[in-house]
Amino acid sequence: MTGRLFLLTVQFAMILSGCEMDLSKENRLSTSKFGEMPDGRDITKYTITNKSGSSIEVINLGGIIVSINLPDLKGNMGDIVLGYDNVTQYLQESPYMGAIVGRYANRIANGKFSIDNEEYTLAQNNAPNALHGGLEGFDKKVWSASPFETNENAGVILSLISEDGDQEYPGSLKVEVTYTFDDQNQLTVDYKATTDKSTVINISQHSYFNLNGHNSGQIGDHEMMINANHYTPINDTLIPTGEIARVENTPMDFRKAKPINEDINTDFKQLEYGLGYDHNWVLNQDEFSQAAKVYAPKSGRIMEIYTDQPGIQFYSGNFIDGMSYGKDNFAYPKRGGFCLETQHFPDSPNHKNFSSTLLIPSETFESKTVFKFSVRQ
Ligand code: BGC
Numbered sequence: 001m002t003g004r005l006f007l008l009t010v011q012f013a014m015i016l017s018g019c020e021m022d023l024s025k026e027n028r029l030s031t032s033k034f035g036e037m038p039d040g041r042d043i044t045k046y047t048i049t050n051k052s053g054s055s056i057e058v059i060n061l062g063g064i065i066v067s068i069n070l071p072d073l074k075g076n077m078g079d080i081v082l083g084y085d086n087v088t089q090y091l092q093e094s095p096y097m098g099a100i101v102g103r104y105a106n107r108i109a110n111g112k113f114s115i116d117n118e119e120y121t122l123a124q125n126n127a128p129n130a131l132h133g134g135l136e137g138f139d140k141k142v143w144s145a146s147p148f149e150t151n152e153n154a155g156v157i158l159s160l161i162s163e164d165g166d167q168e169y170p171g172s173l174k175v176e177v178t179y180t181f182d183d184q185n186q187l188t189v190d191y192k193a194t195t196d197k198s199t200v201i202n203i204s205q206h207s208y209f210n211l212n213g214h215n216s217g218q219i220g221d222h223e224m225m226i227n228a229n230h231y232t233p234i235n236d237t238l239i240p241t242g243e244i245a246r247v248e249n250t251p252m253d254f255r256k257a258k259p260i261n262e263d264i265n266t267d268f269k270q271l272e273y274g275l276g277y278d279h280n281w282v283l284n285q286d287e288f289s290q291a292a293k294v295y296a297p298k299s300g301r302i303m304e305i306y307t308d309q310p311g312i313q314f315y316s317g318n319f320i321d322g323m324s325y326g327k328d329n330f331a332y333p334k335r336g337g338f339c340l341e342t343q344h345f346p347d348s349p350n351h352k353n354f355s356s357t358l359l360i361p362s363e364t365f366e367s368k369t370v371f372k373f374s375v376r377q
Contacts, residue, residue, distance in 0.1 A: 028154035029147050034059045034066070035087035037142060043087050046147050048154045048181045053077070054373075056181045061090060062139040063100035063158045063177050065207050067214075067327070070185060073300025073375050080301065082208040082337040084326050091140060093324050096206040099139030100177055101132040103162060103169050104357070105204035106280070106313060106346035109239045113349035115170065115198050115358065122168045129237055132206070134167035138175070139206070155180035155188075164197065171197035171361075185373040193365040200357045201365050202344045208317060208337030211296035211303060215330035219317065219338050220261030225293040226254035226314060228281035232345055232354075236273050242351050244282055252279065257295065260316055260338065276318035276335065280311045280345050286355075288368060292340050300375045307342040307369040310355050315339040342369045 027049065034045035045066065049055040054077075057067040067079045083097050084090050090097070111122035111130035122130035132139065143158040155178060162173040178190040191203050210219050231252050232240040247253040251263030251271060264276050271277070283291050288308040295302050305312070317335045325331050348354040359365050 028149045031147065034061075037061070037087060038091075041142055043142070044145065046145065046156045048156070048179075050153075050181060050185065051183045052185070054181075054185050056179070056187060058156050058158075058179055060143045060145040060158065061087060062098075062141065063143055063179075064090060064139070065098040065179070065205070068187070068207075068373075070301060070373050071375060072212075073377055078213040078299065078301075079327070080209055080211050080214060082210065082214045082326055082332055089324075089326075094139075095208075095319065095324075096132055096139050097326075098207045099205075100158070100203065101206045101341070102138040102175065102203035103133050103167065103173060103199070103201055104130070104349075105132055105202045105206075105341060105343050107131050107237075107239055109237075109347050109350050113200060115200070115349075118170075120168055120170060129239060134169075136167060138162070138203070143177075153180050153182035169199055171195035171199035171359075173199060173201070173359075175203070177203075187371040187373075189369045189371075191365065191367040191369075193359065194361075194363075195359050196361055198358060198360045200349050201359045202348065202357050203365075203367070204313070204341040204343045205369065206339055206341055208320075208332075208339055209294070209303060210337045211294060211301040212299045214326065214332075214337070215328050216298075218333060218335045219296075220259060220264070220335060221297060222260050222338070223257040223295045223297065224254050224260050224314070224338075225257040226281045226312065227284050227289070227291055228312070229255065229284055230282040232280045232282060232311070233270055234273055234279060234346075238273060238278060239347050240280065240345060240351065240354075242353060244353070247281075252277075252281075254281075254292075254314075257293065260335075264316065274316075274318060277314050277316040277338075278318060280313050280343070282345075283307070283310055283312060286310050291342060294338075294340070295376065300377065302374045302376055304372040304374075305340055305342065305369065306372065308367055309342040309344065309369065311343050311345045313339065313341040313343055313346070315341070342367075 176192040
């Protein structure tokens with residue numbers, strides 16, 4: 001039974017029995033077993049369904065969002081994030097699909113940074129650089145999960161202690177990520193972290209979106225707007241050069257919505273380095289505001305992103321190669337999904353002109369990103 005039909009049935013039954021209509025928290029949240037870690041630990045899936053029958057599914061491995069199901073312009077439900085059906089693929093072949101990435105999302109040059117003159121060396125898991133927190137980043141950890149339900153929304157609080165020295169980062173870091181899905185088809189991601197020793201932090205959500213459906217092919221026709229006058233150019237290993245460059249008169253200009261494909265094949269060194277878009281945009285506002293908006297004309301689905309972070313990584317899925325079979329046994333093609341990762345700038349610890357990613361023991365890192373979904377008829 002669809003969510004809407006279920007609600008109508010409940011409402012009808014209530015009228016018949018003379019009850020007051022109470023569309024409260026029951027039925028928003030369900031749990032089931034998703035799989036097992038190689039050491040036997042259970043991985044649980046949390047399904048959060050709202051009043052209109054839209055849903056998100058999250059697992060406690062990596063805080064991974066395994067599905068987001070939303071109506072298209074005809075009212076048909078579709079799953080708009082790429083992913084897998086099992087733990088093994090998420091551990092072995094996933095390019096961070098749907099995961100929370102940290103401690104440091106994106107790259108740190110040569111895996112090296114210093115705090116108070118002490119140098120730290122991370123694994124160069126994306127040679128010669130460190131990428132997304134290392135060999136066993138947040139995406140591969142089993143998080144503690146506590147689900148919650150209210151009358152307006154439901155969600156899961158995921159928490160993790162990353163011990164001092166985990167993946168060579170200093171400080172014991174306590175992390176909390178809360179996913180909340182409400183009746184307005186808004187997914188809110190709240191991040192919180194504290195440390196007992198100075199460290200660096202940059203944490204993000206790494207979903208690959210295809211608003212026409214995860215198994216519908218390429219995302220080139222999606223119309224993208226990024227609220228940024230500047231971006232951070234990269235070198236040939238995808239590390240920012242330190243320059244803050246204007247987007248004006250370049251293929252990096254998304255101030256007015258345009259199809260992702262429109263300029264992606266332009267002869268432009270930056271696109272050559274990334275094999276397409278794989279860059280950090282410097283958001284125009286550094287308080288909570290709209291960072292990006294994406295519209296998929298075929299399905300009518302719209303995604304808007306709001307954040308308090310200073311940057312957003314737009315990655316056009318250039319390294320997906322059709323070799324990985326995901327959900328529904330679908331082979332994801334190159335550019336079969338895109339990521340919009342709210343973040344601090346890549347390699348910030350090595351750039352004095354980028355806003356600081358240092359977290360000290362007396363402070364709490366807090367951040368919020370909202371993904372707002374709708375349809376245009
Ligand atoms: C990075 C890409 C990388 C991808 C998957 C993105 O956040 O910007 O360069 O290939 O993650 O690892």
